[in-house]
Amino acid sequence: xxxxxxxxxxxxxxxxxxxxxxxxxxxxxxxxxxxxxxxxxxxxxxxxxxxxxxxxxxxxxxxxxxxxxxxxxxxxxxxxxxxxxxxxxxxxxxxxxxxxxxxxxxxxxxxxxxxxxxxxxxxxxxxxxxxxxxxxxxxxxxxxxxxxxxxxxxxxxxxxxxxxxxxxxxxxxxxxxxxxxxxxxxxxxxxxxxxxxxxxxxxxxxxxxxxxxxxxxxxxxxxxxxxxxxxxxxxxxxxxxxxxxxxxxxxxxxxxxxxxxxxxxxxxxxxxxxxxxxxxxxxxxxxxxxxxxxxxxxxxxxxxxxxxxxxxxxxxxxxxxxxxxxxxxxxxxxxxxxxxxxxxxxxxxxxxxxxxxxxxxxxxxxxxxxxxxxxxxxxxxxxxxxxxxxxxxxxxx
Amino acid sequence: xxxxxxxxxxxxxxxxxxxxxxxxxxxxxxxxxxxxxxxxxxxxxxxxxxxxxxxxxxxxxxxxxxxxxxxxxxxxxxxxxxxxxxxxxxxxxxxxxxxxxxxxxxxxxxxxxxxxxxxxxxxxxxxxxxxxxxxxxxxxxxxxxxxxxxxxxxxx
Numbered sequence: 309x310x311x312x313x314x315x316x317x318x319x320x321x322x323x324x325x326x327x328x329x330x331x332x333x334x335x336x337x338x339x340x341x342x343x344x345x346x347x348x349x350x351x352x353x354x355x356x357x358x359x360x361x362x363x364x365x366x367x368x369x370x371x372x373x374x375x376x377x378x379x380x381x382x383x384x385x386x387x388x389x390x391x392x393x394x395x396x397x398x399x400x401x402x403x404x405x406x407x408x409x410x411x412x413x414x415x416x417x418x419x420x421x422x423x424x425x426x427x428x429x430x431x432x433x434x435x436x437x438x439x440x441x442x443x444x445x446x447x448x449x450x451x452x453x454x455x456x457x458x459x460x461x462x463x464x465x466x467x468x469x470x471x472x473x474x475x476x477x478x479x480x481x482x483x484x485x486x487x488x489x490x491x492x493x494x495x496x497x498x499x500x501x502x503x504x505x506x507x508x509x510x511x512x513x514x515x516x517x518x519x520x521x522x523x524x525x526x527x528x529x530x531x532x533x534x535x536x537x538x539x540x541x542x543x544x545x546x547x548x549x550x551x552x553x554x555x556x557x558x559x560x561x562x563x564x565x566x567x568x569x570x571x572x573x574x575x576x577x578x579x580x581x582x583x584x585x586x587x588x589x590x591x592x593x594x595x596x597x598x599x600x601x602x603x604x605x606x607x608x609x610x611x612x613x614x615x616x617x618x619x620x621x622x623x624x625x626x627x628x629x630x631x632x633x634x635x636x637x638x639x640x641x642x643x644x645x646x647x648x649x650x651x652x653x654x655x656x657x658x659x660x661x662x663x664x665x666x667x668x669x670x671x672x673x674x675x676x677x678x679x680x681x682x683x684x685x686x687x688x689x690x691x692x693x694x695x696x697x698x699x700x701x702x703x704x705x
Numbered sequence: 706x707x708x709x710x711x712x713x714x715x716x717x718x719x720x721x722x723x724x725x726x727x728x729x730x731x732x733x734x735x736x737x738x739x740x741x742x743x744x745x746x747x748x749x750x751x752x753x754x755x756x757x758x759x760x761x762x763x764x765x766x767x768x769x770x771x772x773x774x775x776x777x778x779x780x781x782x783x784x785x786x787x788x789x790x791x792x793x794x795x796x797x798x799x800x801x802x803x804x805x806x807x808x809x810x811x812x813x814x815x816x817x818x819x820x821x822x823x824x825x826x827x828x829x830x831x832x833x834x835x836x837x838x839x840x841x842x843x844x845x846x847x848x849x850x851x852x853x854x855x856x857x858x859x860x861x
Binding site: 350352354355390391393517518519520533538539540602603604605607614616618620628629631633637638641644 | 733
């Protein structure tokens with residue numbers, strides 16, 4: 309039997325909702341098996357929520373994920389409003405969708421930057437993060453925060469986006485569109501990116517169904533699921549947009565889906581702004597007094613896929629049980645299919661392709677020889693060999 | 706596959722799994738909870754996944770009056786319905802057949818429920834701890850506790 313080397317990736321990652329450790333079992337350059345460990349930073353948020361009131365839960369679930377911080381309050385609000393049968397004012401629905409889509413743009417831009425970095429395209433990394441800044445600035449303007457916007461409450465939103473701010477958002481969208489063209493062109497037309505990502509990390513339709521993967525991971529394998537369309541909420545049924553899918557099944561397809569989704573997000577925001585300007589300012593919340601007893605389910609489409617919240621209420625002012633399912637929980641499990649049989653140099657981009665935010669992980673990764681226990685490679689080396697592979701390809705062209 | 710008519714779905718379920726269906730609850734808009742006998746879980750879950758082409762979302766374990774409840778959540782993405790299968794387990798010997806061999810997505814959540822509530826999943830391919838390795842003893846289950854006092858009010 310040939311020698312297997314273990315390459316651990318992880319475990320600590322301050323930006324991620326789920327810090328994790330991957331052990332890649334390699335024979336030479338080829339990954340033969342992958343194992344997953346987690347719980348390094350288990351915060352017990354589901355348990356914490358049992359001792360919070362329904363209103364306080366918003367601030368806890370907002371902190372589950374640092375990047376898509378609106379997706380969890382979104383799903384939770386959907387669940388609570390169903391249970392309380394609350395009617396959300398139109399203006400609040402438009403504001404919710406605008407926040408959700410702005411967040412999708414900045415999350416996807418962050419991913420494009422990281423993917424570029426892993427492949428050795430640091431220019432893409434710097435561009436993407438520079439343009440993401442414009443979105444964060446607009447967040448600061450309309451919500452007061454660059455992240456964790458604290459906009460949601462049961463029955464509506466906590467702060468209005470006054471009509472005077474609509475032109476600011478429009479200006480930002482006009483500025484960001486040519487930048488998206490630039491990024492899309494850089495990724496779609498580059499032969500080296502094609503060589504590095506096409507046919508790499510394949511996830512077939514059967515794999516996606518078996519692992520119940522969601523979001524861009526599923527849509528890149530030709531499965532057109534999107535909660536915004538399938539189980540409509542907020543202002544999504546009121547505007548015109550389409551679900552982006554690709555039949556590629558590989559890393560390139562995932563990049564393509566994310567890039568094209570940003571255009572859809574821009575279009576959704578523009579339509580919401582149009583319609584929002586016709587609704588009365590200040591009509592943003594129908595307050596809910598009591599939460600009845602019962603089960604409730606809430607879903608929302610986060611940038612990474614479907615967020616699912618389950619709530620059991622006993623008629624008091626706090627949940628008896630609150631279950632949260634983040635999209636990465638099902639998407640990360642697909643690594644068992646996508647990584648095995650690939651090379652170590654490709655492993656970083658495959659792991660990054662489902663967008664579990666790997667920007668700091670590499671600092672913690674070391675490779676040990678199974679037998680001697682001697683460190684032979686660390687996370688920076690992993691990035692280095694991935695970037696080296698791109699350079700080699702460039703030289704050949 | 707043709708769209709499912711949710712007006713007749715309860716009938717279809719009763720026809721196929723007559724005595725296994727204990728209770729059917731249509732909640733809110735497009736939400737259905739089906740309480741079943743725990744022995745029939747693999748069969749009905751298989752019917753949901755293979756015949757009705759539902760997507761498995763997740764399972765939620767919780768403490769209930771008479772032991773533990775597990776809700777297996779499924780999604781019908783064509784019509785936006787959420788269907789949950791509910792099983793009730795005995796407090797003294799909480800055991801249920803694993804779905805991990807049926808669908809890989811159930812693997813992690815069953816490990817998680819096992820360590821949080823101490824529920825045993827029969828025939829699970831590797832029922833080891835998922836999230837709390839080294840934090841609790843093997844026989845300590847952090848979420849397993851007595852039912853909360855009825856309508857306890859949390860101080861603001």
